[in-house]
Amino acid sequence: MRMIATSLAAAFLIAPVVAPIAAFAGPACTAEAKDKWMTEDAMKAKVTEMGYQKIKTFKVSGSCYEIYGYTKDGKKAEVYFNPVSGAVVKSEID
Template sequence: MTLSRLLARVAAPAAVLVALAAPALAGPTCTTAARDTWIPEDQMKAKIAEMGFKDIRSFEVTKGNCYEIYGHDKDGRKAEVYFDPTDARIVKQEID
């Protein structure tokens, strides 16, 4: 068997595995509401601080229409948190 045929046999199943794993790696969907109904980013950042999150090194809008932060919780633990941008509720969080 040639190297190119061997690579073709390995690459196809690997591509399928990546495609199947992608949804599990993606963040949650937070809202389908129109963007003009979302809490403005500056107000949302203030709400997040009031919730006790600090040292925010990243604040972004995800493909799932969430506000997502990377920072620390009130106890200083690393936090990745997804918020619904319409009501500031936590949809998903990972605390280390």
């Protein structure tokens, strides 16, 4: 019984540290294997076709392609894309 109480106490102490980290994790964009993903070059072309410009960062983030750049209107953009379809999964536009 004492072991269970110790485990519960540890869980309550760790939860406040782990929960904020989980909140910063990016979205889940796909469950498909990476061999099903668009190539980075194909995704970069699609991003350009969608009007994003001045891309400062293009990277793989978890199960997503992620960019930091600007919209066609010149607003800052952080965008997560489904790497299989190229669809926007989440965006933050300033």
